[in-house]
Amino acid sequence: MKTTFPVASFLCALCIGSAVAGEPSAHPEEAPSAWRPLPIWGGGYMMDVKVAPSASNVWYALVDVGGPYRSDDAGATWRPLHRQSRLLDCGPYASMARGISIDPRDADSFVTAVGDVPELGGGLLVSLDGGETFRKTGSACFRSNGPRRMHGIVIDRNPFNPDELIAGECLDGFHISTDNGENWTDCGPKGFWFSDLRFDLVRSGVVYACAPEHQGRGGFFRSLNGGREWMRLSDESPTEVRQIPGQGELLGLFHDRVRLSADCGETWCDYSDGLILENLMTDGDPNPSKSTGVYVAAGAGSSFWLVGNRHGDIFIRRPGDAAWTKTARQSQCPGDPPAEHSIAWSCKCRKMDALCSIVVVPGDDSHWLACDWHVIWESLDAGRNWTTRVKGITPLCPFAVSGSPAKENVVLYGVADMGMYVSTDGGRSFHPERATSGANSFAFSALHPETGYAVGGKFTIDLLSTSDGGETWCKLDGLAGLPPLKPKERGAYSVAVDPLTDDVWLAVSGPCRPGDGGTWRSRDGGASWQWLGTGLPEGEDLFKSYEFDKGNADSQLVFSPDGALLACSHKTGRMARFNRETQTWEPAGRLAEGSRVFADPHLPGRFLRVGGKGEESLDGGRTFHPYPSIPARCWYLAFDPRCPGSVVAGGPDGLFASRDGGTTFEPLAGGLDVPANGSRVMVLDRGRLWLLTFGAGVWTREL
Numbered sequence: 001m002k003t004t005f006p007v008a009s010f011l012c013a014l015c016i017g018s019a020v021a022g023e024p025s026a027h028p029e030e031a032p033s034a035w036r037p038l039p040i041w042g043g044g045y046m047m048d049v050k051v052a053p054s055a056s057n058v059w060y061a062l063v064d065v066g067g068p069y070r071s072d073d074a075g076a077t078w079r080p081l082h083r084q085s086r087l088l089d090c091g092p093y094a095s096m097a098r099g100i101s102i103d104p105r106d107a108d109s110f111v112t113a114v115g116d117v118p119e120l121g122g123g124l125l126v127s128l129d130g131g132e133t134f135r136k137t138g139s140a141c142f143r144s145n146g147p148r149r150m151h152g153i154v155i156d157r158n159p160f161n162p163d164e165l166i167a168g169e170c171l172d173g174f175h176i177s178t179d180n181g182e183n184w185t186d187c188g189p190k191g192f193w194f195s196d197l198r199f200d201l202v203r204s205g206v207v208y209a210c211a212p213e214h215q216g217r218g219g220f221f222r223s224l225n226g227g228r229e230w231m232r233l234s235d236e237s238p239t240e241v242r243q244i245p246g247q248g249e250l251l252g253l254f255h256d257r258v259r260l261s262a263d264c265g266e267t268w269c270d271y272s273d274g275l276i277l278e279n280l281m282t283d284g285d286p287n288p289s290k291s292t293g294v295y296v297a298a299g300a301g302s303s304f305w306l307v308g309n310r311h312g313d314i315f316i317r318r319p320g321d322a323a324w325t326k327t328a329r330q331s332q333c334p335g336d337p338p339a340e341h342s343i344a345w346s347c348k349c350r351k352m353d354a355l356c357s358i359v360v361v362p363g364d365d366s367h368w369l370a371c372d373w374h375v376i377w378e379s380l381d382a383g384r385n386w387t388t389r390v391k392g393i394t395p396l397c398p399f400a401v402s403g404s405p406a407k408e409n410v411v412l413y414g415v416a417d418m419g420m421y422v423s424t425d426g427g428r429s430f431h432p433e434r435a436t437s438g439a440n441s442f443a444f445s446a447l448h449p450e451t452g453y454a455v456g457g458k459f460t461i462d463l464l465s466t467s468d469g470g471e472t473w474c475k476l477d478g479l480a481g482l483p484p485l486k487p488k489e490r491g492a493y494s495v496a497v498d499p500l501t502d503d504v505w506l507a508v509s510g511p512c513r514p515g516d517g518g519t520w521r522s523r524d525g526g527a528s529w530q531w532l533g534t535g536l537p538e539g540e541d542l543f544k545s546y547e548f549d550k551g552n553a554d555s556q557l558v559f560s561p562d563g564a565l566l567a568c569s570h571k572t573g574r575m576a577r578f579n580r581e582t583q584t585w586e587p588a589g590r591l592a593e594g595s596r597v598f599a600d601p602h603l604p605g606r607f608l609r610v611g612g613k614g615e616e617s618l619d620g621g622r623t624f625h626p627y628p629s630i631p632a633r634c635w636y637l638a639f640d641p642r643c644p645g646s647v648v649a650g651g652p653d654g655l656f657a658s659r660d661g662g663t664t665f666e667p668l669a670g671g672l673d674v675p676a677n678g679s680r681v682m683v684l685d686r687g688r689l690w691l692l693t694f695g696a697g698v699w700t701r702e703l
Contacts, residue, residue: 035674035691035699037394038413040421040430044395044695046371047149048357049075050100052107056363058130060100060110061376063395064145065695066675067097068112070131071392075369075378076335078392080696081131083675093117094125094136095675095695096144098169099155103180104162111181113155113167115142124155124167126181138177138184141170150296150356152196152210152240158226160204166227169194174209176227188230192217196240200264202248208265210237212255222265233265241265242298242305249319251305253295258307258324274323275307275315299358301365308370312352314383327383335378335387352377352386394697399456399547400554401698402442403685405449405641406469413698414439416547417458424471427688427700435473436462440544441553444470446499446561453504453526455495458547461485463492463506463526482529483508483515490517491545494556500563507556507567509545512536517543519557519567519578519585535585536576542569552681555596562604564620568597577621588621594635597621600661601641608662610634610649631656631665638684646703648689650682655691657703674699 045064052058059071061078069078082095093116103109108130115122124138142154148169158164165181168174174188174197192211200206209221209230220237223230238252238259250261252268260271277294297308307324308314315324332351354373361367370377370386376393377386397416404410411423413430420439421430433439440456450469455461463485464473485492485508494507503523510517518533536542543556551570558566565578568591575597577588591597595611607624609615614630617623630637633651640646647658648668655671658664674691681692687703 034670035701037392037696038401038411038423038427038430038690038698038700040396040413040415040697041390041393042374042388042395043415043418043697045145045149045354045356045373046376046390046393047098048100048153048371049359049369049376050102051359051361052102053104053362055107056361058107060102061371061393062097062100062144063393064096064149065397066095066395068100068131069393075376075389076391078390080392080394080675081127082696083673093120093122093144094134098122098142098144098149099153099167101155101157101165101181104157109180111137111155111165111167111177113140113142113169114144115140116144116146118143118170124175124177124181124184137182138167138175140167140175140184141172143170146170148193148195148212148239150354151212152198154194154197156198156207158199159201164226166197166199166207168197168209174227187228188223189221189232192219192221196238198241198243201243201245203264206264208241208250210240210252212237212239220265239296240298242300244300244305244319245302247319251298251300251307253298253307256294258295271317272324274317274325276309276311276313297355297358297370299360299368301360303365306358306360306368308352308355308358310353310355312355312372314352314355314358314370316383329386330384332377332386333388335389335391395695396697397548397694398681398692398698399438399440399552400442400454400681401683401690401692402444402470403642403683403688404452404470405444407450407471408686410470412439412442412454412470414442414454414456415697419457420454420464420473422470422473433464433473435475436464438462438547439464440493440547441495443495443497443504445497445502447502451497451502451525453495453497455506456493456547456553458487461487461492463495465526476526478527480528481531482506482520483510487546489545491543491549493544493547493549493553496557496559496565498563498565499559499561505557505565507543507553509541509543509549511539512542513538517541532583533585534583535579535587536567537572537574540569540572540574542567542572542574544570552596554681555598558597558599558607560599560605560607560620561601562620564599564605564607566597566599566607566621568595570595575621589624596636598637598639601639602644603661608637610637627662629663629665636680636682637662638682638689640684640687642686643684646684646687648682648684648703650691655682 047062050060057074061069071078096116099113112125122142123136125134154169155167163180165177173190175184193214196210207223219232242251259268299306304318317324356371359369366382368379376389378389400414402412409426411427413421420433423430438457439454444452452466454464463476490510496505506520512518520529521532567576573591575588576585592612600606605620607617614627615624616627634649636650638648647662649656655668656665657668675696683690
């Protein structure tokens with residue numbers, strides 16, 4: 001029989017006063033505190049900042065994996081708006097915003113172009129209340145995380161009629177609205193991948209569209225009647241164009257040149273005098289000029305143009321100047337408070353070498369904004385000195401979070417692309433762990449709680465160990481017997497520690513066979529390894545091979561406190577149980593799509609399986625039986641290893657909490673009130689709940 005109890009009372013019973021991001025609650029007996037992001041700001045590709053024409057302190061920011069964000073204090077702090085847009089019928093990609101257009105009459109009224117995966121579509125969303133609510137008013141295809149996201153804009157508003165908008169990007173033409181985004185009409189050429197779409201600032205009804213070559217098709221297009229009819233002016237196209245307000249010339253960023261047109265794009269002349277034009281290299285792209293060009297960002301003030309290249313150099317030119325002049329940059333530093341806990345500053349420390357856009361704040365020609373790979377930069381003195389402005393922006397894809405069993409205030413955070421971050425103050429601040437390029441899985445010893453391991457990485461795969469509860473880490477070298485690890489070929493993204501012997505286990509991708517993929521064990525803290533995959537499906541690729549491969553890393557190898565070990569292959573839907581006597585694997589049934597298996601840290605031999613129907617095993621994974629107490633459509637469980645009986649279940653219907661080990665659950669108020677597009681991972685430790693999102697970082701609350 002189900003027992004009910006007040007949620008607030010339940011939360012009070014769990015709360016043990018651990019520190020989390022932000023200040024702890026002064027009244028722990030009250031309802032749970034709101035979700036708060038772990039304070040690691042930046043990441044993702046900062047694509048653009050828009051300043052509201054009617055309110056200079058209201059800014060909106062676009063990031064390739066999350067957004068939009070809004071600031072009401074001119075960029076000093078930001079808050080996410082996509083916790084609402086994610087609920088719309090364009091699906092999880094509604095939180096990936098490619099473009100935004102703000103109504104010049106009302107800073108709270110705007111239209112966003114969202115989406116990422118073409119076959120799933122995207123849409124045009126309208127908000128009239130500053131992002132508190134959204135409505136989908138049109139279907140369209142946009143690529144927020146696509147290869148052309150660093151170029152131009154994909155939605156623009158007619159400067160002569162603010163109710164008229166045009167939007168479009170990826171192969172399905174344009175969409176026109178004449179009623180401020182409420183209704184849309186399809187128009188324009190299809191089959192072209194547009195990178196920039198703009199109304200002429202001087203000539204009413206003229207619109208330009210840039211479509212650099214894609215799969216043999218490209219061109220520069222112009223419309224003379226607001227986008228209803230189009231003319232292809234040339235096969236070659238700039239990636240984006242700009243105008244100085246009130247002036248007719250059109251500046252274009254071409255593959256290897258900057259050019260100027262005085263006749264609405266019909267002809268162009270070279271305008272590159274004074275620019276550095278050699279092939280500029282950047283991390284992660286061996287030849288960016290082939291796909292993006294040498295100059296990748298442009299802006300315009302009241303009487304000048306700005307262009308930026310892949311070195312992060314910004315040049316300025318006025319119409320009467322004979323050549324471009326490089327701006328004299330004197331400093332780049334983190335904003336206030338120091339470092340803003342910026343992931344970009346602490347880890348990458350880039351020099352604007354991935355510029356995406358340059359904005360001159362209307363009304364102040366000395367106030368510039370520059371969007372870079374991981375941060376928004378601000379200059380108040382025409383580009384001489386720059387500071388970061390990303391406090392509150394968390395466009396991160398975390399893979400793993402863990403508390404330390406030995407040290408209450410140590411929190412570990414592994415995030416895509418960026419590596420591992422360590423907090424020693426309960427999550428109030430973090431610093432990068434420079435020993436690794438990634439951390440997709442954490443595991444600590446039950447016998448020696450200060451000993452732990454981490455594994456993962458995007459470009460290389462590192463195995464690390466700690467002997468001080470996670471405060472410091474060292475990279476394990478040698479790894480005798482273990483085959484070379486390489487993402488997408490022979491990946492290792494799941495580590496586990498045997499609670500009885502301290503043996504370390506790895507799940508390795510690749511064909512399951514001796515010397516290759518399967519399960520590997522080390523009995524000397526990771527110095528040497530033995531393949532131990534006998535009984536697993538021979539020749540099959542069972543485990544994650546790279547960061548974004550199928551399945552969560554920590555659900556691939558699962559230990560019960562009594563040493564029972566399950567191996568879960570989310571690629572094949574197979575599950576196996578390790579026989580400690582024969583040192584071989586035995587089949588243990590199938591995994592439904594999206595299923596996960598979790599071990600109860602307080603009841604030896606007990607496993608719970610979720611993802612389809614809830615199931616329970618009390619015999620170390622040999623058999624599973626229906627367990628209807630688990631909420632329907634549950635996709636994840638989190639046991640608190642330090643609080644017996646405390647469990648949180650998560651699914652599309654919200655979060656549910658239990659204080660009796662999962663016998664009964666009650667809804668957790670505000671459970672999924674986070675800007676997440678498809679949360680699938682939760683961690684519970686000492687009454688602290690962490691929710692890992694895809695594209696919005698980690699959010700935490702104290703129970």
